[in-house]
Amino acid sequence: MRMKDAIASLQLGKKKHTQVHQLSTIWSRFAEDGPDAVPLAEYPRPQLKRSDWQCLNGWWEYAFRLPGESMGIADGRILVPFSPETVRSGVGRTLLPGELLWYRRSIEDFHLPKGKRAILHFGAVDERCTVWWNGTKVGAHRNGYLSFSFDVTDYVCEGTNKLEVCVRDDTDRGTACRGKQTLKPGGMYYHGQSGIWQTVWLEIVPEIYLKGLKITPLLEEEAVELGLTFSDDPGSDPESDPESDPEPGKEETANCTEKGDSRVRITVFSPELFNSKDKAEGAFEPAGIDFEKDSERKESAMTFDFPCKRRMKVRIPVPEARLWSPEDPALYAFRIEAGEDVVDSYFAMRSFGVGKDDAGRTCLLLNRAPYFFHGVLDQGYWPESLMTAPADQAMVFDITQMKELGFNMLRKHVKIEPVRWYWHCDRIGMVVWQDMVNGGGPVHKILETYGPTVFPPLGTHLKDNHYALLSRQDADARSRFEADLKKMIRQLYNCPCIGMWVPFNEGWGQFDALRITGDVKKADPTRPVDHASGWFDQGGGDVRSVHNYFRPLTVEPDKRAFVISEYGGANCNVPGHSMSEEVYGYQTVKEEDFSEIFHNLMDQVHALVKEGLSGAVYTQVSDIEEETNGLLTYDRSVRKAKVRT
Numbered sequence: 001m002r003m004k005d006a007i008a009s010l011q012l013g014k015k016k017h018t019q020v021h022q023l024s025t026i027w028s029r030f031a032e033d034g035p036d037a038v039p040l041a042e043y044p045r046p047q048l049k050r051s052d053w054q055c056l057n058g059w060w061e062y063a064f065r066l067p068g069e070s071m072g073i074a075d076g077r078i079l080v081p082f083s084p085e086t087v088r089s090g091v092g093r094t095l096l097p098g099e100l101l102w103y104r105r106s107i108e109d110f111h112l113p114k115g116k117r118a119i120l121h122f123g124a125v126d127e128r129c130t131v132w133w134n135g136t137k138v139g140a141h142r143n144g145y146l147s148f149s150f151d152v153t154d155y156v157c158e159g160t161n162k163l164e165v166c167v168r169d170d171t172d173r174g175t176a177c178r179g180k181q182t183l184k185p186g187g188m189y190y191h192g193q194s195g196i197w198q199t200v201w202l203e204i205v206p207e208i209y210l211k212g213l214k215i216t217p218l219l220e221e222e223a224v225e226l227g228l229t230f231s232d233d234p235g236s237d238p239e240s241d242p243e244s245d246p247e248p249g250k251e252e253t254a255n256c257t258e259k260g261d262s263r264v265r266i267t268v269f270s271p272e273l274f275n276s277k278d279k280a281e282g283a284f285e286p287a288g289i290d291f292e293k294d295s296e297r298k299e300s301a302m303t304f305d306f307p308c309k310r311r312m313k314v315r316i317p318v319p320e321a322r323l324w325s326p327e328d329p330a331l332y333a334f335r336i337e338a339g340e341d342v343v344d345s346y347f348a349m350r351s352f353g354v355g356k357d358d359a360g361r362t363c364l365l366l367n368r369a370p371y372f373f374h375g376v377l378d379q380g381y382w383p384e385s386l387m388t389a390p391a392d393q394a395m396v397f398d399i400t401q402m403k404e405l406g407f408n409m410l411r412k413h414v415k416i417e418p419v420r421w422y423w424h425c426d427r428i429g430m431v432v433w434q435d436m437v438n439g440g441g442p443v444h445k446i447l448e449t450y451g452p453t454v455f456p457p458l459g460t461h462l463k464d465n466h467y468a469l470l471s472r473q474d475a476d477a478r479s480r481f482e483a484d485l486k487k488m489i490r491q492l493y494n495c496p497c498i499g500m501w502v503p504f505n506e507g508w509g510q511f512d513a514l515r516i517t518g519d520v521k522k523a524d525p526t527r528p529v530d531h532a533s534g535w536f537d538q539g540g541g542d543v544r545s546v547h548n549y550f551r552p553l554t555v556e557p558d559k560r561a562f563v564i565s566e567y568g569g570a571n572c573n574v575p576g577h578s579m580s581e582e583v584y585g586y587q588t589v590k591e592e593d594f595s596e597i598f599h600n601l602m603d604q605v606h607a608l609v610k611e612g613l614s615g616a617v618y619t620q621v622s623d624i625e626e627e628t629n630g631l632l633t634y635d636r637s638v639r640k641a642k643v644r645t
Contacts, residue, residue: 023383023579023635027391028088033079035059039088040081042392044123044199046423047494048213049344052204056163057081060105062091071102071164078103080200081123081388083193088385094183095194097173103165103196110161115340116204117153120163123198123418127169127176134162143177143484144169145416145437147198147491169194175477177437177484179414180379187584188449190625193386198418206340207231213336215347215494216526219323219368223315224347228264230310230338264308265337270300271322271330308338323367324348324496326408329429331496348426348496352527354542354561357612362561364528364543364614366431366499373431373499373615374605375409376402376631377566380417381624383579383634387415394636395421398621399428401632404643406602411565411617414438414505416488425497433500433530433565433617434492436485440509441471448507452535453549462536464510470536472511481509482516489523500527502565506534506547514540533565543614549586553604555611563615568601569629570594572640577633578623585629586619595642598631 031039041055061074062084082089084101095101112118120133126144130137133155141148171192172182181192212229306314322330329348336343353365363370378398382390389395395417402410409431416437425432447469452458467473485503492498501520504510510532517531517540531541544558547566555562571585572594589597605616622630631641 021579022087023577024087025382025384025390025394025636027389027394028384031088031390033088033090037079039079040199040389040392040418042420044121044201045419047215047345047419048210050203050205050342054107054202056105056107056200056202058105060103062104063102064093064095065100065102067098067100069100071104071166074104078195080105080196081198082385083126083195083197083388085191085193086385086388088388088390094192095167095169096183097170099168101167101169101195103163103167105163107161107163107202109159110156111158112153112156112204115207117151117207117209118156119149119203119205120152121147121149121199121201121203122196123147123200124416125165125167125196125198126194127167127171127174127178129165129167132162132164132166135164142480143487144194144197145177145179146484146487147419165196167195172442175439175441175474177439177481179437180381185625186582187626190381191386197386197388208339209341210336210338210343213343213345213494215345217318217347217349217351217496218315219321219349219351221315222319222321223317224332224349225313225315226266226336227313228311228336228338230308232310262308262339264306264312264314265303266306266314266316266334267301267303267337268316268318268332268334271332272300318349321349324350324426324429325366326403326429326431329427331427346426347494350496352499354528359612361612362559362614363612364561364563372606372609372613373409373433373563374407375411375431375433375615375617376407377413377617377620378402378410379413379620379622379624380415380421381622381634389418389421392420396424396428397636398632399424399430401639402621403428403430405631405639405641406644407618409433409499409615409617410621411435411502413620414508416492419491419495422492422495422497426495430497431499432495432497433502433615434488434498435502435505435533436481436488438505438508439477439481440511441474443471443508452506453547456535456551458535460535460537462507464504464507464513464532464536464538467511470507470510472509478511482519485516485520486523489520493524498527500530500543502530502533504532504536507532507536510536513538517541528561530563530565549619553608555608555613557612561614562612563617564605564613565615565617566619567605567616568598569619570597571629573628574633574638574640577635577638578628579634580626582626583628584626591640594640598641599644 038058057080059077060080062078063071063075078089078091084091085094128142130140133152136155139150180190182189185191211231214227216225324330331346333346355365357363357370411433414435414437513531517529520529528542530543530545533545534547543561543563545565549569569586570589572589573583620630622632623634
């Protein structure tokens with residue numbers, strides 16, 4: 001063990017205050033944030049896309065208030081969807097526990113056609129919020145990382161409409177899911193953020209519309225199964241579970257349209273056209289070309305008609321399917337037409353699983369064959385905008401940079417990204433191991449992080465049903481975590497790129513991991529589960545998951561597939577591109593030596609594949625605040641590792 005590096009990572013005697021340098025990425029330096037700015041204006045939900053929508057990002061009014069106070073006169077303007085703590089928002093103020101953050105904006109010249117409904121969507125609001133439309137409360141939501149929607153049809157008026165949002169966020173002073181956010185940043189924990197941090201948008205739909213879509217590729221059957229859920233009546237709650245199956249013996253047979261054609265038409269297009277033509281034209285949208293006008297698409301399409309029911313499952317044959325992989329990210333575009341509703345989407349034919357390699361060892365599979373998943377820890381932070389990417393192209397940049405370095409997987413670390421990020425992974429060809437966002441009360445870092453790092457046996461014997469030990473005494477908070485975990489799986493289920501679920505990391509808020517793994521498997525039997533990444537292994541899940549920063553990399557025999565789910569973390573500070581005078585990492589490396597050391601480590605990892613290593617995750621994509629252990633600098637100006645020729 002590199003004991004000196006391990007002890008240094010504890011940051012004993014660390015200064016309480018460090019000098020901070022303001023950094024910015026190129027996407028913000030050249031952004032035009034004028035009075036008409038609409039950042040991140042791309043369509044936010046590529047797998048359930050309609051043509052009639054309006055992006056509500058841009059300048060809103062804001063105000064910080066105490067509980068019981070209304071918004072009143074605004075404190076100023078904030079650029080949504082950037083949190084008030086960020087430079088890009090134009091505010092630069094922290095929402096403290098117990099405070100309220102109010103938002104307000106007008107929607108001008110609004111007209112809702114007769115027979116249509118207006119659905120208000122939020123990508124994510126951290127951490128809980130209440131929403132009013134024209135002074136009437138339309139709903140509330142809790143969880144800072146999940147999307148939600150409200151039907152506002154009954155509250156809209158012709159012309160100018162007023163939208164208000166009130167937010168509260170306790171960051172790490174509460175028990176809610178928060179990831180790496182803290183009010184006292186340092187080391188591996190970062191500045192907390194709050195409020196609206198993903199796209200807000202308004203969608204116009206028919207009275208009866210498709211509100212739930214569940215896509216399951218079935219390689220053995222050479223088919224894809226589509227679960228469709230239509231709104232049952234005008235004003236039905238878009239927040240209700242669109243994927244839940246009807247109770248046995250209560251199959252729903254109501255038509256999904258009240259008039260006209262009561263059938264569902266599904267048209268599937270050739271993946272060759274979808275992948276080659278759209279990518280060549282730089283179209284990042286799954287429906288970037290007009291299906292009706294493009295005769296080449298139309299001639300290559302397969303069309304299927306089905307009787308329409310409120311909840312239905314159909315199987316579409318996909319003979320001789322072109323399989324999705326990082327090497328060939330083949331996607332099939334398809335369109336659903338039901339009455340007046342028209343939705344564009346896409347799917348991929350691929351499977352993830354666990355099996356045996358040629359030596360009889362348990363391994364991870366892609367498309368029913370052994371596959372080595374070599375990834376990077378991706379935390380998704382930006383110097384000027386924290387958890388919100390400064391632009392759509394910024395998300396693409398990180399993914400493509402990691403692919404150029406030879407990686408085929410990203411572990412999305414204790415964060416849920418906007419759905420567009422997963423769409424980019426789908427189309428570029430990058431597998432994602434998805435963490436659940438951790439919560440719970442504070443746990444002493446000696447137990448939660450530092451102890452198991454320096455003394456690994458500590459992380460192999462602790463049972464996670466001692467709720468007080470890992471600060472999970474709050475039964476309501478545990479219940480919310482489980483409910484939110486299932487919502488995350490539903491929200492991201494359709495994304496072809498996701499290859500594993502990770503409910504717990506390094507014991508952060510961990511509890512009852514074996515039981516919860518069973519619940520995850522029930523919610524999604526199509527993907528493996530890493531039940532306890534790093535330590536506090538309870539012996540379950542599909543992988544033995546080890547974090548190894550200070551010991552020689554080895555493969556430990558286990559009945560499960562073996563993965564090194566974190567390693568590397570070399571500290572390389574590039575002058576002029578660091579945010580803090582204090583730096584944090586696991587081994588100090590000079591910039592001129594970084595590439596050679598990095599590639600030598602990659603060679604070691606690949607050599608372990610022959611010994612049964614199924615996956616590995618290098619730490620990390622970019623520097624973040626005090627951490628300078630990224631492959632990219634925090635401002636994305638320097639890639640420390642050169643591409644090996």
